[in-house]
Amino acid sequence: MYLPEDELQRIDEEERLLKGQYKHHIHVCLGANCLNAHSAQVLSALETEAKARGLEKVCSVTGGGCRGLCVAGPTVTLEPDNVLYGKVQPNDAGDIIASLGGEPVERLNRPTDNPFFMRQQRIVREMEGRLNPERIEDYIAAGGYKSLLKALNEMTPAEVINEITRSGLRGRGGAGYPTGLKWKTVAKARGEHKYVICNGDEGDPGAFMDRSVMDDFPHRLLEGIIIGAYAVGADRGYLYVRAEYPLSVKRLQLAIRQAQKQNLLGNNIAGTAFNFDLQVRVGAGAYVCGEETALIASIEGKRGQPRPRPPYPAESGLWGYPTLINNVETFANIGAIIRNGSAWYASIGTEKSKGTKVFALTGTVSHSGLIEVPMGTTLREIIFDIGGGIPDGRKFKAAQTGGPGGGCIPEQYLDLSVDFESLASVGSMMGSGGLVIMDDRTCMVNVAKYFLEFCKSESCGKCIPCRVGTAHMFDILDKITKGEATLDDLTLLEELCDTVKHTSLCGLGQSAPNPVLSTLRFFRDEYIAHIVDHVCPAGVCEFEKEAVR
Amino acid sequence: MQTSTLVSAEDKRWRLIRATMRRHGFAANALIETLHTVQEAFGYLDEEALRYVAKELRIPLSRVYGVATFYNHFAMKPQGEHHCVVCLGTACYIRGGSRVLEAIEKAAQVKAGETTPDKKLSLLVARCVGLCWLAPVALFDDEVASEATPEEVAQKVGEWVDHVSS
Numbered sequence: 001m002y003l004p005e006d007e008l009q010r011i012d013e014e015e016r017l018l019k020g021q022y023k024h025h026i027h028v029c030l031g032a033n034c035l036n037a038h039s040a041q042v043l044s045a046l047e048t049e050a051k052a053r054g055l056e057k058v059c060s061v062t063g064g065g066c067r068g069l070c071v072a073g074p075t076v077t078l079e080p081d082n083v084l085y086g087k088v089q090p091n092d093a094g095d096i097i098a099s100l101g102g103e104p105v106e107r108l109n110r111p112t113d114n115p116f117f118m119r120q121q122r123i124v125r126e127m128e129g130r131l132n133p134e135r136i137e138d139y140i141a142a143g144g145y146k147s148l149l150k151a152l153n154e155m156t157p158a159e160v161i162n163e164i165t166r167s168g169l170r171g172r173g174g175a176g177y178p179t180g181l182k183w184k185t186v187a188k189a190r191g192e193h194k195y196v197i198c199n200g201d202e203g204d205p206g207a208f209m210d211r212s213v214m215d216d217f218p219h220r221l222l223e224g225i226i227i228g229a230y231a232v233g234a235d236r237g238y239l240y241v242r243a244e245y246p247l248s249v250k251r252l253q254l255a256i257r258q259a260q261k262q263n264l265l266g267n268n269i270a271g272t273a274f275n276f277d278l279q280v281r282v283g284a285g286a287y288v289c290g291e292e293t294a295l296i297a298s299i300e301g302k303r304g305q306p307r308p309r310p311p312y313p314a315e316s317g318l319w320g321y322p323t324l325i326n327n328v329e330t331f332a333n334i335g336a337i338i339r340n341g342s343a344w345y346a347s348i349g350t351e352k353s354k355g356t357k358v359f360a361l362t363g364t365v366s367h368s369g370l371i372e373v374p375m376g377t378t379l380r381e382i383i384f385d386i387g388g389g390i391p392d393g394r395k396f397k398a399a400q401t402g403g404p405g406g407g408c409i410p411e412q413y414l415d416l417s418v419d420f421e422s423l424a425s426v427g428s429m430m431g432s433g434g435l436v437i438m439d440d441r442t443c444m445v446n447v448a449k450y451f452l453e454f455c456k457s458e459s460c461g462k463c464i465p466c467r468v469g470t471a472h473m474f475d476i477l478d479k480i481t482k483g484e485a486t487l488d489d490l491t492l493l494e495e496l497c498d499t500v501k502h503t504s505l506c507g508l509g510q511s512a513p514n515p516v517l518s519t520l521r522f523f524r525d526e527y528i529a530h531i532v533d534h535v536c537p538a539g540v541c542e543f544e545k546e547a548v549r
Numbered sequence: 550m551q552t553s554t555l556v557s558a559e560d561k562r563w564r565l566i567r568a569t570m571r572r573h574g575f576a577a578n579a580l581i582e583t584l585h586t587v588q589e590a591f592g593y594l595d596e597e598a599l600r601y602v603a604k605e606l607r608i609p610l611s612r613v614y615g616v617a618t619f620y621n622h623f624a625m626k627p628q629g630e631h632h633c634v635v636c637l638g639t640a641c642y643i644r645g646g647s648r649v650l651e652a653i654e655k656a657a658q659v660k661a662g663e664t665t666p667d668k669k670l671s672l673l674v675a676r677c678v679g680l681c682w683l684a685p686v687a688l689f690d691d692e693v694a695s696e697a698t699p700e701e702v703a704q705k706v707g708e709w710v711d712h713v714s715s
Contacts, residue, residue: 036680036693071682205638205677243585243622244675284581284620287676301578302612303619362640362681369682400639436639436681450642454676460619 004263004270005149008140011262015141021057024100025079026050027064027129028088031215032208032247034066038090039074045090046076049097059100065216067129068120068370072110077129084129086110115385116367121348123356124213124220124332125372131217133251136258139219145264147338151227152272155338160231161187164334166342168354173199173290173327174402174431175507176353176420182324185314186232189322196229196237196276197318197325199295203242203287204403205454207434209358210328212370214241214248217332218255222278224331226265227338229276232324237276238299242283252280287404287458291506292325294460305462306506327432329358349375353419357430363400363437366391373418380414383437394439398522402431404451404458405511407518408444427518429511443540444523445530449477451515455508466509469500473516480527483534483543490527494520562590566598570605577608580616584623593624629664629671631709633657633702634688638677644696646685650674652699653687656706669710 019025028034028043046061067075072086076096085096085108095105122128132138139145151160165180186194198221202210213221221239229237241248256278259265267275281299288294289304296318298304317323333355337345349355353375359382362368366388373382379399383389390396398408407428409416416422420430438447452474459466476493479485497513504510520527529535534543569586573579583606587598594617603613617623635641635650654660657670664671680686683695687702694702 033680070680203676205642206640206681207677208679211679244678282582282585283622284585285622286620298581299578301576301580301582301616303616360679360681362684363643434639436643438643442643447639447643450639 002271005153007262008145008149011137011140015137019060019141022060024059024081026059026061026096027077027079027132028061029066029073029075029077029129030063030133031066031070031073031212032245033070034073034075035247037073039088041090042074042076042088042093045093046096049093053097055097055100059097062132063134064129065127065131065133066212066370068125068212068372069110069116069367070369071367072369075110075129076108078104079130082112084110084112116369116371116388119377119381119386120372121356121374122372123336123345123348124329124358125217125370126220126336128216133216133218134254136219136255136262139217143339144219144335145223145262147335148223148226148230148264149270151230151338152270152274157187157231157233160227160338163342164231164337167337167345168342168349168352169330169333169337169345170353170420171327172329172333172357172432174405174429176430179326179330182314182326183228183231185312186234186322186324189315191322193236193321194232194234195318195321195323196225196232196234196278197292197295197299197313197323198225198237198239198328198331199290199292199325200239200241200245200248200328201283201290201295202245202328202432203290203458204432204434206360206362206400206436207403207432208360209370209433211245211248213328213332213358214245215251218248218251219259220332220335221252221328222255222259222265224334225278226259226269226276227334228324228326228331229278230274232322234324235275235277237278238318239278239280240283240289240295240299241280242289243285249280249282256280286460287454288460288506288508291508294506295325296323303460305460306508308505329433350417350419352421357418357433359433359435361387361435361437363435364390364392364394364439364441365437375419376417378415378417379409382418382435383414387437390437390439394441396437397440397442398438398444398447400428400436400438400447400515401434402429402511402514403434404454405429405507405514406431406434407514408438408447408522409518410522427514427521429514441538441540443481443536443538444519444526445477445480445536446538446540448515448519449474449481452477452512455512459508459512463503463505463509465500465503466505466512469496469504470509470512472496473500473513477516480530481536481541483530483541485531487531490531565590566602567605570602575606577606580606580608580613581620584617588623593627595625626664627668629668631670632673632688632690633670633706633709634673634675634678635661635702636675636678636680636684636686636688638675638679638681638684640681641677641685644684648699649685649687649697649702652703653706656703657710665710667710670706 076085170176294304294306313323456470
């Protein structure tokens with residue numbers, strides 16, 4: 001008699017036996033960023049070196065996930081010694097293998113007892129660097145898919161939804177809509193079929209959190225999606241991944257095949273009456289497809305243009321059926337909530353923003369990379385403790401959050417708690433998790449112009465405020481940075497912000513004015529300097545004409 | 550002039566395209582997936598391929614064209630032998646990515662999104678390649694040029710494009 005829980009147990013035990021044969025485990029990061037820095041060659045050099053020394057039965061060399069410290073890539077993690085090496089080159093393989101069991105190789109060693117590692121709390125990125133993303137066995141041996149079996153065997157769909165509701169989890173795509181409430185709405189909606197869509201169309205510049213979840217923890221994502229499908233009663237699902245992430249597509253497709261083989265996807269999942277079919281759909285390079293109704297149009301094979309809501313996808317989504325759409329990071333939290341309980345999850349974070357958030361920390365900051373911190377951590381802790389501060393002795397100027405629709409937060413708000421409400425209160429937003437640090441060499445008018453250029457190009461053209469408004473706003477900002485604008489232009493710019501924000505059809509247009517509004521709020525003097533004095537205080541913009549005094 | 554990619558049953562590329570459509574039961578919603586396969590097989594989407602896909606999926610040609618031109622990923626013209634992708638993500642932009650782009654445009658005498666007349670180089674702009682700590686970044690084929698300076702990139706492009714300055 002076949003019991004799915006016994007099968008997971010068997011795989012778990014086999015893995016332990018297999019891993020127990022080795023004295024040392026070497027995990028080479030095969031995340032997209034380390035691969036770019038040739039980590040695949042490092043892995044094969046280590047394998048060759050281990051064989052050459054006859055150590056292939058003593059130490060295992062595998063592609064582990066990522067440690068988040070992208071700036072030090074390619075990274076290599078040694079277990080059980082918990083040693084982290086950075087900037088490893090293939091010709092370092094000899095020294096690394098030779099040092100096993102002894103002192104770490106000093107020139108490569110990266111301490112892990114510093115705030116970058118100690119101040120993080122990992123739920124979405126749990127076990128980071130220790131799971132081979134291309135093996136379902138690794139994930140199962142780490143307790144994976146137990147939450148799915150728990151949900152299927154011990155909980156009703158309504159109980160799953162209640163648990164998610166009580167956990168306080170909110171959508172990680174940016175808007176922060178309560179996940180439990182969304183699931184409840186889809187569960188209540190009537191339809192012959194229901195769909196689940198995972199939004200992996202991560203398009204904000206400087207944001208690569210979701211890519212890392214898909215690349216490094218594909219099974220954690222699948223488990224969350226399958227539990228979601230069970231909870232809302234969906235029988236079909238799509239994982240929409242942007243075309244720029246071929247590695248994510250490959251690993252997710254592999255993960256789906258592995259899960260099907262283990263009967264964790266498909267018909268009669270884990271010996272129950274629950275059927276769920278999941279497919280990957282590849283985007284084609286349109287930022288607006290991150291908007292849920294545009295994404296649905298894209299899966300239907302159409303131009304990715306949004307439509308007015310209501311009806312919301314929860315009631316009428318893909319092909320008119322009730323559809324649950326959640327972001328990658330949202331789904332990646334589900335397994336842990338089911339496993340550890342909603343009370344545990346709700347104990348992390350702030351009153352209204354629960355759990356952790358993954359950020360891609362970039363710009364002028366020492367430790368660029370991926371970090372996961374409890375909600376409510378301050379910007380100062382993130383930038384100066386975890387991020388190691390501003391390099392080259394420069395001065396902090398602003399933190400940009402929320403992507404092209406977000407805002408720039410100045411120094412006086414460094415002690416702001418990072419959560420949905422606080423970020424909105426200073427004119428920015430949580431967004432999907434891009435966090436770009438800017439130093440005193442950055443011109444804030446130029447930054448606003450950059451984001452407007454982005455929104456102007458990515459506007460789908462369906463509604464006029466966004467299509468024409470963003471272009472017009474860009475033109476004015478361009479004039480300001482060239483010293484050709486007047487104070488009347490500034491007034492017009494502010495009027496346009498108001499119109500575009502309040503009359504655009506979807507989130508892209510509605511949030512496009514935010515970079516202008518927030519830089520005007522905190523750095524208005526820079527606008528005035530450009531317009532009146534024809535001076536760029538940061539020395540970025542070049543002016544052709546001299547100021548007329 | 551019509552480039553010749555005659556739809557032939559023997560050509561493996563067309564068989565791949567048919568296989569994609571078949572997998573989706575020749576349903577209209579297979580359009581984007583099919584266009585991905587066309588681009589993988591031929592490198593770009595030409596008129597003949599668009600007409601073929603429209604006929605097979607029973608979609609108006611206007612809609613096929615509308616979808617093909619809406620998405621940035623689809624190329625409507627043959628691409629160059631080499632690719633240069635300049636990243637203009639936020640981190641690259643504030644560290645001078647646009648000056649890197651200008652230097653390449655000048656050196657190769659080509660605008661972003663275009664291909665040189667000798668088909669040696671296609672110049673593309675990326676919204677963010679996710680290598681922000683190396684900013685500004687340019688990709689030459691798949692090789693990463695980190696903390697790129699305008700001088701370096703101009704030299705690199707010069708190796709690919711032999712120019713007769715006009």
